[in-house]
Amino acid sequence: MINASPERAEGLRLYDELLAVHTILRRGSALLVESLGALAAGRPVHLGTLVAVARWHTAFLHHHHHSEDEQFWPLLRELFPASAEDLSHLTAEHEELDAELKILGEAIDAIGALTGNAAARQIAARHVAELTGHSSAVVCHEALVAHLDDEEPVLRTLFPQVSPDRIRRLRAAIVAAAPKSGPDLVLGLLADPEPAPGYEHMTHNFPAPVRWLRPVLLARYRSRRRALGVG
Numbered sequence: 001m002i003n004a005s006p007e008r009a010e011g012l013r014l015y016d017e018l019l020a021v022h023t024i025l026r027r028g029s030a031l032l033v034e035s036l037g038a039l040a041a042g043r044p045v046h047l048g049t050l051v052a053v054a055r056w057h058t059a060f061l062h063h064h065h066h067s068e069d070e071q072f073w074p075l076l077r078e079l080f081p082a083s084a085e086d087l088s089h090l091t092a093e094h095e096e097l098d099a100e101l102k103i104l105g106e107a108i109d110a111i112g113a114l115t116g117n118a119a120a121r122q123i124a125a126r127h128v129a130e131l132t133g134h135s136s137a138v139v140c141h142e143a144l145v146a147h148l149d150d151e152e153p154v155l156r157t158l159f160p161q162v163s164p165d166r167i168r169r170l171r172a173a174i175v176a177a178a179p180k181s182g183p184d185l186v187l188g189l190l191a192d193p194e195p196a197p198g199y200e201h202m203t204h205n206f207p208a209p210v211r212w213l214r215p216v217l218l219a220r221y222r223s224r225r226r227a228l229g230v231g
Contacts, residue, residue, distance in 0.1 A: 007160075011160035011162050019197040024189045025144060025148065032050075036133045047111055047122070051108055061097075071173060072170070087154070090150065097140065104136040104140050
């Protein structure tokens with residue numbers, strides 16, 4: 001990006017920010033696979049934390065895909081008609097992933113609905129994780145990673161060709177509509193185990209209170225990881 005022309009720099013910056021979001025998605029999905037695997041293996045997992053993190057991740061992913069389908073793709077189809085087939089393929093992958101997420105969501109809802117004492121809930125939750133939860137999380141993770149691997153080269157080619165003004169307007173709209181929940185998860189997944197590509201650009205867009213509270217939020221993230229049974 002250092003040597004990019006002004007016309008290309010904004011598009012490349014937005015692409016870097018996209019890579020940061022994709023890193024959150026990849027790492028968050030892997031975290032759920034690991035936690036549900038720990039639960040299926042009989043290791044202690046705080047069920048409320050697992051349910052909350054799984055629902056947050058699904059909502060974050062749905063928002064990201066909605067932003068692409070409703071804001072990114074129409075603009076890119078208008079500017080680059082030759083890429084319409086690639087974009088339609090990516091939308092189809094969104095729909096396929098949504099179907100897999102529905103199955104995972106049903107397992108998470110089943111865990112969230114468990115009643116009884118803590119020991120009984122752990123036993124029942126382990127059964128759900130063994131039966132459908134862990135395998136569904138693995139399928140979702142593999143589908144998500146494959147989708148992001150398909151998407152990134154397309155956008156790496158197209159974004160730098162979009163005018164800086166349009167890129168700035170698009171970024172502003174997406175930032176304004178971005179989910180405000182789970183700032184500890186966003187920061188933690190961006191930074192752990194190392195800063196994601198586009199980390200600096202992504203965090204620059206955060207509200208000032210989130211930047212000021214970074215140490216507190218990262219501590220909360222580490223606490224959530226322990227509760228998920230993954231250390």
